[in-house]
Amino acid sequence: GQQLNQSPQSMFIQEGEDVSMNCTSSSIFNTWLWYKQDPGEGPVLLIALYKAGELTSNGRLTAQFGITRKDSFLNISASIPSDVGIYFCAGSQGAQKLVFGQGTRLTINP
Amino acid sequence: KAGVTQTPRYLIKTRGQQVTLSCSPISGHRSVSWYQQTPGQGLQFLFEYFSETQRNKGNFPGRFSGRQFSNSRSEMNVSTLELGDSALYLCASSDDWRPGTQYFGPGTRLLVL
Numbered sequence: 227g228q229q230l231n232q233s234p235q236s237m238f239i240q241e242g243e244d245v246s247m248n249c250t251s252s253s254i255f256n257t258w259l260w261y262k263q264d265p266g267e268g269p270v271l272l273i274a275l276y277k278a279g280e281l282t283s284n285g286r287l288t289a290q291f292g293i294t295r296k297d298s299f300l301n302i303s304a305s306i307p308s309d310v311g312i313y314f315c316a317g318s319q320g321a322q323k324l325v326f327g328q329g330t331r332l333t334i335n336p
Numbered sequence: 337k338a339g340v341t342q343t344p345r346y347l348i349k350t351r352g353q354q355v356t357l358s359c360s361p362i363s364g365h366r367s368v369s370w371y372q373q374t375p376g377q378g379l380q381f382l383f384e385y386f387s388e389t390q391r392n393k394g395n396f397p398g399r400f401s402g403r404q405f406s407n408s409r410s411e412m413n414v415s416t417l418e419l420g421d422s423a424l425y426l427c428a429s430s431d432d433w434r435p436g437t438q439y440f441g442p443g444t445r446l447l448v449l
Binding site for chain 2: 229256257259261266267268269270271274276314316317318320321322323324325326327328329
């Protein structure tokens with residue numbers, strides 16, 4: 227099935243560092259979302275973006291909806307141990323049908 | 337508000353059997369979607385129900401089916417289980433005001449032996 231291109235696939239960083247990940251697609255999306263998933267749990271919605279060019283923050287997290295509507299990025303500032311997990315981007319083309327990226331696994335060295 | 341709940345959390349079945357998974361959406365949410373998550377394929381959309389009607393469908397065989405009740409609770413059924421059906425099955429609900437903004441449950445981990 228269709229998937230978004232998410233990179234990097236994994237990141238190993240030191241506590242306190244900033245993190246950046248992005249998602250691209252060959253198709254246009256009307257909504258971009260970022261989720262975090264911990265082992266054995268369902269994805270938790272972090273940020274939702276609804277307009278091209280939109281920049282939205284949620285605490286230390288900032289995400290942007292690309293102008294072309296074909297990409298989005300997520301930044302995490304000053305990482306802490308509880309940021310460890312798998313981050314997924316997802317896009318919607320107007321229906322309740324999400325297309326997901328492959329995920330970015332974030333590991334933090336204390 | 338309580339979140340999305342899914343039952344059971346874990347399930348072990350053998351090939352050829354069938355299974356029914358249940359999902360209760362966030363109160364007031366009328367859209368319920370189902371996803372399959374596997375290490376190889378990632379998160380794949382199965383189908384979406386709204387007001388007891390299937391509104392969107394992914395690319396899965398007919399062995400995968402679902403339904404939604406008048407209280408918005410939903411069930412999905414997989415018949416004639418195959419080894420490859422082993423996965424985490426996730427349910428997500430939405431209030432439909434913002435298409436695509438979905439809230440996920442904890443999932444049901446299905447193991448087919």
